[in-house]
Amino acid sequence: MTICGAKMTKKVIVIHSYKGGTGKTAVAANLAVIYARQGYNVCLIDYDLRAPNLNVLFNVTPSKWFNDFLEGHCDIKATLVDVNSAYATKGRLALSLSDPAKTEEMIRMNEKLEMKALKRILKGKADLSSMGFDIIILDTAPGLHYSSANAMIASEGVAVILRPNRSDMVGTKELVRIVFGRLDHLRENIKIIVNNFVPKSETTYEEERKQLIEHISDFVGLPVIDVIRHYCELLRGTEEAIYASVFPEHPFVLALKYVADQLLR
């Protein structure tokens, strides 16, 4: 079920977090590659207009940006860059990227533009669905902005990335009060992914993990899909590599494969 009713069958997944630096973009990019490798046609959209970075991660420069689409200068199709061959995917993997050169402009006109953007986002979703995309992933700006609210209204599911600390938990709980809890169509479809978990010891890892899931889901009021451990190599290599492509057997990728399955349920 979507906010627009039962007719829509495509899945729009928003990757969101209360604070920046949670690993949101790494999760979004890796999920996109995982789904596309599984054979789904995936469109990954950088909807973080203030701090776009998927263009750096995928190392591509499109002729038209997602900003151009939002401003009504082109349709969503014109912004797509296919990266199937570079990531050896079975399904189509297309990117719609935000222009880092327009960050300042976006900050200045952001609110006005984003207030009008809901209709554009809904149109983009309908166009991408008719182009055969099965999954649309929206990497949003952290916190609460018009853009994140627009993305959630157009989505069928939200994955909230949360670091296991009190600041993220309190902030996410506030997002539940202000946004998540108010969107009726997302009632069962907002799920937490805990990222960067550092256990006290290897021997107590499983017990700590179990307690953490219970504690966070009770406190925030949302189900926790999975707890992903902290991997130092990810911090070193996030900007250079998408692990789902380069190290498909890495535990981070295996954890995200589980998350990918859960998000489609």
Added chain:
Amino acid sequence: MLNAGVKEQAALLERAVSLLESIDRKLDLLSEFLRRNLESGSAESLKPIEAYDILTFPAHLQKTSVSLVELGEATADQIAAKTGRQRSIESLYLNELVQQGYARKRRKGRVVYFAVAKE
């Protein structure tokens, strides 16, 4: 006598026709009045539906309002086709949006169209 009877009937008919014409004019006025009322919510006074408005809408209005934003202008039938709910229910919800100043409606023949503020 006969002539007087015919004249009387002719006068009655004339009066009946005049009354019918008067009723017709009044019906036209009434219909115009109703049409203007149905088109309540001029473009100037219409509030745009934005993300934060949707967050404050009750659950039942969220689907209807998002569908109307997506279509721009639509009948209750078209909205019902998107939401999967009954036309009569959607008509009720669309009228609720009109009352709250988020949508306007206009009648074209027997069909009523609802619309949100233009960008």
